[in-house]
Amino acid sequence: MAGIWGNRKKEREAQAAQDAEETRRAGAALVAIDERLRTTSDELVYAEAELGTDAVRPVREAIEAVRQHLAEAFHLHQLNHDEIPDTSEELRTRSARIIQLCEWAEDLLDDRTEALAAPIERARRAPEIVAGIRRDAERLSARLPQTKTTLERLAARYSSDALRKVSGNHAEAEQLLNFALHGADISERRRESGQREQANLALETAIEAIRRATTLIDAVDSYEVEALRAESTLDAIVLDSREDLAAARDIAHVPDVATAMSALERELTALTPAGSLADPFSELTRLREANAALDVVVARVRERAARPVIPEAHVRHAVEDADRQLGVARSVISGHRGWIGADARTRLAEAERIRLDLATAVSGPIDEDDRERALADARRCGMLAAEALQLAQRDIDSSRPRDDDWGGGWGGRGGGRGGGGDVMGGILGGLVIGSILDGIFD
Structure with a gap:
């Protein structure tokens, strides 16, 4: 009996120690999130001054939600430490709920504050970013004459349809650079007058204008390289197509082959003559598709002939x-x-x-x-x-x-189960058993 009581005492002591550890963890989590809430509230004041009320509204709403739920967590923690005795189950349930609320609050604050990290960083570095915008605008403006020259060189070689994607890049990039400089000036003036939200909006638009202008100018240089590559590839496919047409002559009597050959010959005939303005990209696409179609048909016909x-x-x-x-x-x-x-x-x-x-x-x-x-x-x-x-x-x-199961044969007559009686017995037996089983399952 003493051993039984001793074991129960050890179990109660172990459970009490576990409950105390859970209560301690809940208290530590509560202190941590309360400090996090105070820090975030202080940072919100600076963020609102830098970004404006609308930009920080999600963080403010998160802070209010966390405060409401922390009130519940503090109440549960108080119940764990008041003078009223609690069961082990009550302590564990409350501590688990406190930890759950604290973890939820941490996740919510992390999500909302991370969304503001980049805008706040830009606001803090606004003077440096404005200076960078002006440097970028000056550097890109120096590239505009070369961009215009490249477009003129392309216009002398390729058709207007071929240049549709880049023909307006020079004018659009020039407008964007002017807009970026204007936005940088507005951002500085609004910040100096205390209109931080408008200053940040102007700064964002200036940054985007620089990015788009860079893309447009780079696209012109890339286009010239890609056009030359398309011309080279087109020459190779023209040669390959003529070889494929010659190789398919022996099976040109097959209707599918004849149709594919005619389509490829039309595309070859439609190629822009030397000295004229061409669109290598569209011509390459059409010729490649016709060439691939002939390859597929020829491969199928030859495979069929081999088998x-x-x-x-x-x-x-x-x-x-x-x-x-x-x-x-x-x-x-x-x-x-x-x-x-x-x-x-x-x-x-x-x-x-x-x-x-x-x-x-x-x-x-x-x-x-x-x-x-x-x-x-x-x-x-x-x-x-x-x-x-x-x-x-x-x-x-x-x-x-078996024969011995039925006393030596069906009906005991005629010398066992041989001949037609054996067959009829099996069939009838199957039908009878089947009908019985069907009746049971019905």
């Missing part, structure tokens, strides 16, 4: 054979349902599924490309039907009663 086409009659015979085997298997299994196991039924179901899928393919003339697949499906169907019949026969043989 003789299966006569449609062979496919029809395989389907008819599958239907015969399906009919036999279906008849035997249906007539001996009480004796047939899952293996035979599964093979039959799969064979019928394949036959159902095959029905569409063989409902009319079978395309040459589909005959190999149809033949394989028909043979698979017949094989599964044969397996179903074999498994069904095994189940029937194993389920038939």
Whole structure:
């Protein structure tokens, strides 16, 4: 008895120590989030002064929500330390709820304050960023004459359709650079007059204008390189297309090949003559598509020539054979349902599924490309039907009663179970057992 009481005392002491640890963790979490809330509230004052009321509204709303939920957490913590005795379960439940509330508050404050980190950093570095905008605008303005020269050189070589994507880049970039400088000036003036929110908005727009102007100017330089590359690739595909046309002459009598060859020849004829303004990008796209289409058709025709086409009659015979085997298997299994196991039924179901899928393919003339697949499906169907019949026969043989179970034969007459009596007995037995089982499950 003393040992039992001693064990229970140790268990109570261990539980009390665990409860005390959970209460301590809850208290530490509560102190940490309360300090975090005070720090965030102080930072909110600076953020609002720098960014304006609208920008910091999500953080302010998060602070209010955290304060409301912390009131609940402090109340639970008070209950854990008041003079009223608590059960171990009550202490654990309260401590877990306090920790949950503190973790939620931390996550919410993290999410809302991280969204303001970049704008606040930009606001703090506003003078430095404005100076950088002016430097970037000056550097990009120095590139504008070269950009204009490049566009003029491109216009002398390529068509207006080819230059549609970059022809207006010079004028648009120039406007954006002027806008960026104007935005930088406005940002400085608004900040000096204490209008921080408007100053930050002007600064954001100036930064975006510099980014877009840089993209437009770089695009002109990149376009010239890409156009030259497209011309080089186009020359290579022209040569390859002519070789493909020559190689396909021996099978040009095939309608699909003749159509693809005609399409490719039209694209070659439509290429811009030397000395004229071209659009290498669109010409490359059209010629590449026509060339690829011819490659696909030629590959299919040659593959078909290398592999003789299966006569449609062979496919029809395989389907008819599958239907015969399906009919036999279906008849035997249906007539001996009480004796047939899952293996035979599964093979039959799969064979019928394949036959159902095959029905569409063989409902009319079978395309040459589909005959190999149809033949394989028909043979698979017949094989599964044969397996179903074999498994069904095994189940029937194993389920038939032995001679000694029936006193030496059916009805005790005529020398056992040989001949037609054996067959009729198996069939009748299967039908009787099947009807009994069907009646039970019904």
